[in-house]
Amino acid sequence: MAGLNGEPFLGIDDNIEKLQYNNNSKEAIDKEGLVVGIGEDSSNNKNNNQGGEKDMAGNSIHRSGSRPQLDLSKAEIQGNSEERDPTILLPNQTDDISHLALDIGGSLIKLVYFSRHEDHSVDDKRKKTVKERFGISNGNRRNFPILGGRLHFVKFETSKLNECLDFISSKQLHRGGIDSHHWNSEAPANENAVIKATGGGAYKFADLFKERLGVSIDKEDEMDCLVAGANFLLKAIRHEAFTHMEGHKEFVQIDHNDLFPYLLVNIGSGVSIIKVDGDGKFQRVSGTNVGGGTYWGLGRLLTKCKSFDELLELSQRGNNRTIDMLVGDIYGGMDYSKIGLSASTIASSFGKAISDKKELQDYRPEDISLSLLRMISYNIGQISYLNALRFGLKRIFFGGFFIRGHAYTMDTISFAVHFWSKGEAQAMFLRHEGFLGAVGAFMSYQKHGLDDLMVHHLVERFPMGAPYTGGKIHGPPLGDLNEKISWMEKFVLKGTEITAPVPMAPPGTTGLGGFEVPSSRGATLRSDASALNVGVLHLVPTLEVFPLLADPKMYEPNTIDLSDHKELEYWFTVLSEHLPDLVDKAVASEGGTDDAKRRGDAFARAFSAHLARLMEEPAAYGKLGLANLLELREECLREFQFLDAYRSIKQRENEASLAVLPDLLLELDHMDEETRLLTLIEGVLAANIFDWGSRACVDLYHKGTIIEIYRMSRNKMQRPWRVDDFDLFKEQMLGSEGKKPRPHKRALLFVDNSGADIVLGMLPLARELLRRGTEVVLVANSLPALNDVTAMELPDIVAEAAKVCLSLQFHTNLLYLIPKMEVLVSQHCDILRRAAEAGGLLVDAMNNNTLDGSRGNSSSVPLMVVENGCGSPCIDLRQVSSELAAAAKHADLVILEGMGRALHTNFNARFKCEALKLAMVKNQRLAEKLIKGKIYDCVCRYEPAT
Ligand SMILES: CC(C)(COP(=O)(O)O)[C@@H](O)C(=O)NCCC(=O)O
Numbered sequence: 052m053a054g055l056n057g058e059p060f061l062g063i064d065d066n067i068e069k070l071q072y073n074n075n076s077k078e079a080i081d082k083e084g085l086v087v088g089i090g091e092d093s094s095n096n097k098n099n100n101q102g103g104e105k106d107m108a109g110n111s112i113h114r115s116g117s118r119p120q121l122d123l124s125k126a127e128i129q130g131n132s133e134e135r136d137p138t139i140l141l142p143n144q145t146d147d148i149s150h151l152a153l154d155i156g157g158s159l160i161k162l163v164y165f166s167r168h169e170d171h172s173v174d175d176k177r178k179k180t181v182k183e184r185f186g187i188s189n190g191n192r193r194n195f196p197i198l199g200g201r202l203h204f205v206k207f208e209t210s211k212l213n214e215c216l217d218f219i220s221s222k223q224l225h226r227g228g229i230d231s232h233h234w235n236s237e238a239p240a241n242e243n244a245v246i247k248a249t250g251g252g253a254y255k256f257a258d259l260f261k262e263r264l265g266v267s268i269d270k271e272d273e274m275d276c277l278v279a280g281a282n283f284l285l286k287a288i289r290h291e292a293f294t295h296m297e298g299h300k301e302f303v304q305i306d307h308n309d310l311f312p313y314l315l316v317n318i319g320s321g322v323s324i325i326k327v328d329g330d331g332k333f334q335r336v337s338g339t340n341v342g343g344g345t346y347w348g349l350g351r352l353l354t355k356c357k358s359f360d361e362l363l364e365l366s367q368r369g370n371n372r373t374i375d376m377l378v379g380d381i382y383g384g385m386d387y388s389k390i391g392l393s394a395s396t397i398a399s400s401f402g403k404a405i406s407d408k409k410e411l412q413d414y415r416p417e418d419i420s421l422s423l424l425r426m427i428s429y430n431i432g433q434i435s436y437l438n439a440l441r442f443g444l445k446r447i448f449f450g451g452f453f454i455r456g457h458a459y460t461m462d463t464i465s466f467a468v469h470f471w472s473k474g475e476a477q478a479m480f481l482r483h484e485g486f487l488g489a490v491g492a493f494m495s496y497q498k499h500g501l502d503d504l505m506v507h508h509l510v511e512r513f514p515m516g517a518p519y520t521g522g523k524i525h526g527p528p529l530g531d532l533n534e535k536i537s538w539m540e541k542f543v544l545k546g547t548e549i550t551a552p553v554p555m556a557p558p559g560t561t562g563l564g565g566f567e568v569p570s571s572r573g574a575t576l577r578s579d580a581s582a583l584n585v586g587v588l589h590l591v592p593t594l595e596v597f598p599l600l601a602d603p604k605m606y607e608p609n610t611i612d613l614s615d616h617k618e619l620e621y622w623f624t625v626l627s628e629h630l631p632d633l634v635d636k637a638v639a640s641e642g643g644t645d646d647a648k649r650r651g652d653a654f655a656r657a658f659s660a661h662l663a664r665l666m667e668e669p670a671a672y673g674k675l676g677l678a679n680l681l682e683l684r685e686e687c688l689r690e691f692q693f694l695d696a697y698r699s700i701k702q703r704e705n706e707a708s709l710a711v712l713p714d715l716l717l718e719l720d721h722m723d724e725e726t727r728l729l730t731l732i733e734g735v736l737a738a739n740i741f742d743w744g745s746r747a748c749v750d751l752y753h754k755g756t757i758i759e760i761y762r763m764s765r766n767k768m769q770r771p772w773r774v775d776d777f778d779l780f781k782e783q784m785l786g787s788e789g790k791k792p793r794p795h796k797r798a799l800l801f802v803d804n805s806g807a808d809i810v811l812g813m814l815p816l817a818r819e820l821l822r823r824g825t826e827v828v829l830v831a832n833s834l835p836a837l838n839d840v841t842a843m844e845l846p847d848i849v850a851e852a853a854k855v856c857l858s859l860q861f862h863t864n865l866l867y868l869i870p871k872m873e874v875l876v877s878q879h880c881d882i883l884r885r886a887a888e889a890g891g892l893l894v895d896a897m898n899n900n901t902l903d904g905s906r907g908n909s910s911s912v913p914l915m916v917v918e919n920g921c922g923s924p925c926i927d928l929r930q931v932s933s934e935l936a937a938a939a940k941h942a943d944l945v946i947l948e949g950m951g952r953a954l955h956t957n958f959n960a961r962f963k964c965e966a967l968k969l970a971m972v973k974n975q976r977l978a979e980k981l982i983k984g985k986i987y988d989c990v991c992r993y994e995p996a997t
């Protein structure tokens with residue numbers, strides 16, 4: 052049988068890793084990771100006669116044998132095959148296919164589940180034309196059945212297994228999910244339903260799953276899963292790995308071609324140390340029985356703590372000097388400098404307890420907890436390094452539930468690795484640290500095709516999760532909007548802090564290489580189960596890297612460095628202050644109903660909670676840039692179902708601008724070429740003043756009408772602009788010394804705002820390029836963001852603009868008194884219409900509107916519209932739509948317009964083709980920082996092809 056990806060579904064390699072547990076570890080299988088003294092090389096998987104599966108490098112990957120297989124006979128695409136993520140109907144598929152995998156450990160259950168993207172596709176003719184023109188098929192998606200959806204990460208305490216089962220049942224995850232458009236989702240759970248699980252609990256609770264949910268557990272080997280999970284996360288998630296030294300977290304870019312070999316240290320109850328050489332190729336080289344279970348077990352006995360997190364929290368307020376014997380204690384307060392030991396180095400953990408006449412109750416539990424934490428973290432760091440040394444490995448990734456994003460633990464481990472390796476080896480941590488096994492178990496459903504996903508196919512989002520109150524955990528992210536709003540309201544009433552579903556570990560750390568006590572941040576260390584430091588992973592296989600980026604590896608979209616705390620504070624204040632106005636607009640866009648007000652209120656609280664969270668720990672959601680913040684705001688609006696907050700403002704501005712477009716075009720058309728080009732660029736810069744995201748601009752709009760402000764802005768234009776490469780650009784366009792350069796073949800115009808910005812700025816510029824014989828592709832947002840124009844809206848705007856051109860022609864034909872102008876206009880005024888027709892934009896809108904009744908000239912250079920794949924005021928060119936990537940193939944000019952796309956992001960981006968970056972700087976601070984100028988200064992940056 053052929054797999055959906057066209058490759059055969061090979062049989063099953065039953066040569067499953069046979070781990071030999073040592074004598075004492077039988078019950079330890081129930082705990083996480085306590086598998087000591089095993090050194091079997093699991094990379095020697097033999098293919099048996101059933102055939103083993105090969106990864107892309109030809110390595111064997113073994114899978115267990117009970118996975119369900121898909122019956123693809125009579126498979127067909129349901130609905131419109133041109134849709135972005137069409138549902139595939141498998142009429143003959145009878146097995147239930149689970150979209151859930153579990154890692155059931157001794158203290159936590161980790162759940163990874165999949166849901167399809169909701170079907171928002173609309174009948175968009177533009178898309179169809181674009182696909183035909185650029186020859187885009189659905190080939191990109193490779194027709195994987197499950198791609199095009201979201202991966203969710205949820206944790207439960209193992210002691211609350213029933214809550215976990217209720218959750219699975221309520222979401223019907225064991226059947227494939229009722230809330231998503233799955234094949235066979237109506238089918239009742241059948242006898243054969245199977246879910247993948249790893250961890251000791253997969254054995255321990257198998258009967259309970261059968262009894263409660265009617266599903267069988269297909270047990271996946273824990274080591275296999277850990278490694279598969281770590282490999283996937285390290286390859287597919289841009290900001291997965293980070294270092295943590297002296298309280299400073301820094302994300303590490305992992306080169307996918309240079310990932311292996313590495314050492315994976317999984318710290319569960321016990322510790323496994325695994326050398327990873329490739330996909331499915333690994334060897335458990337060592338381990339230690341002193342791990343998370345030791346910390347928790349000894350800690351519980353010594354401090355009477357009730358939970359792991361309570362113990363960890365205690366350590367935050369501890370001082371281990373009262374209990375540890377330090378070098379200084381032995382050397383009379385002096386360093387032992389000859390062998391490089393400072394007085395504060397721990398000579399012997401708990402060493403003071405031998406000489407003191409104190410009893411257990413004489414020690415503070417806080418101090419005991421810290422001493423224990425340091426002893427164990429240190430020891431793990433040291434053993435890990437020694438193993439790295441054994442195999443000549445420089446990179447050590449630490450995962451497992453013990454770490455739980457705790458800054459002090461990470462610092463201590465890092466310090467040990469750094470200290471013993473003399474800086475040669477590096478300790479790294481993983482954002483999905485606790486989910487490695489669960490991800491691996493999910494990956495073992497081979498049909499998902501997750502192996503082939505690349506980093507640009509994944510987008511991580513951070514929806515609001517269940518808040519928690521009084522330390523009690525309220526489970527997984529809330530799905531239902533109403534439920535979510537209710538939570539928000541409840542917490543407001545109680546005056547309780549609302550938290551995002553992200554890590555609550557404080558940044559507080561010693562700053563001294565783990566040798567001092569942690570700063571006292573106990574109050575902010577929250578319970579682990581509510582503290583997911585991961586968002587929801589959106590799998591979008593249609594996304595591509597923009598092909599015209601000169602050096603995608605070096606590309607960094609964000610211009611402003613938010614790791615500067617002052618900068619971060621400034622932008623947080625800007626966004627907070629903008630909130631009331633944004634909520635007003637959003638509520639008004641939904642008719643100002645009570646429901647809209649309620650949602651508006653919840654949105655404001657949710658976004659404020661995100662800001663507060665990020666202020667506390669800027670790297671909580673991965674590497675933070677201004678673009679991420681601006682996008683988070685848009686996503687948060689969408690989460691509370693505000694799909695287009697500026698809808699009516701955009702419409703009003705479009706109409707007002709279209710009304711003055713004929714006058715502008717007339718004016719332009721009787722200018723000579725050089726003056727016209729300058730006027731056009733001035734026009735783009737002036738019209739970029741229409742920006743409802745800028746505080747200064749919004750203040751301006753109280754003072755005059757849109758057109759008045761536009762005129763004022765144009766009148767104030769004075770060259771040289773603060774960044775002024777116009778002369779270079781002009782030379783490129785018009786040539787010099789009588790030499791006419793060849794016109795550009797195709798220009799991509801990344802447009803920004805609605806209203807004057809698009810109508811009076813970018814469209815006239817597009818018309819000029821078309822007039823010169825350059826194909827023009829308008830690149831606009833896929834989803835609304837502030838007052839930005841979207842790809843969906845553009846065809847109508849272009850159609851209206853073309854209509855205006857026609858009325859202009861009609862009008863000027865009557866103006867026989869000025870025959871010269873008549874000639875000019877009749878030659879040029881229908882450029883937009885013909886180009887739009889040639890580009891397939893006027894399918895409905897214009898067919899019956901040509902005043903002279905003439906049909907469009909399909910041989911004209913086309914004007915096209917493509918969506919960019921974003922719903923944000925900024926653009927990260929590593930993840931753009933396949934439409935845009937296809938349109939870029941023959942482009943030799945890129946024009947980026949607006950602050951978001953040309954300044955906040957991409958100001959430093961280099962392209963393979965010529966690039967023009969145009970923007971008005973509508974923020975004083977940015978003007979000072981970026982161009983040493985002032986507010987309303989302009990940028991016209993031209994860069995030749997690199
Ligand atoms: C959100 C924006 C990037 C949009 O600018 P645009 O791309 O439309 O030119 C910009 O308005 C902005 O940075 N605003 C926040 C700063 C301020 O209010 O001054």
Ligand SMILES: [Mn+2]
Nearest residue numbers: 803804839924
């Ligand atoms: Mn904008």
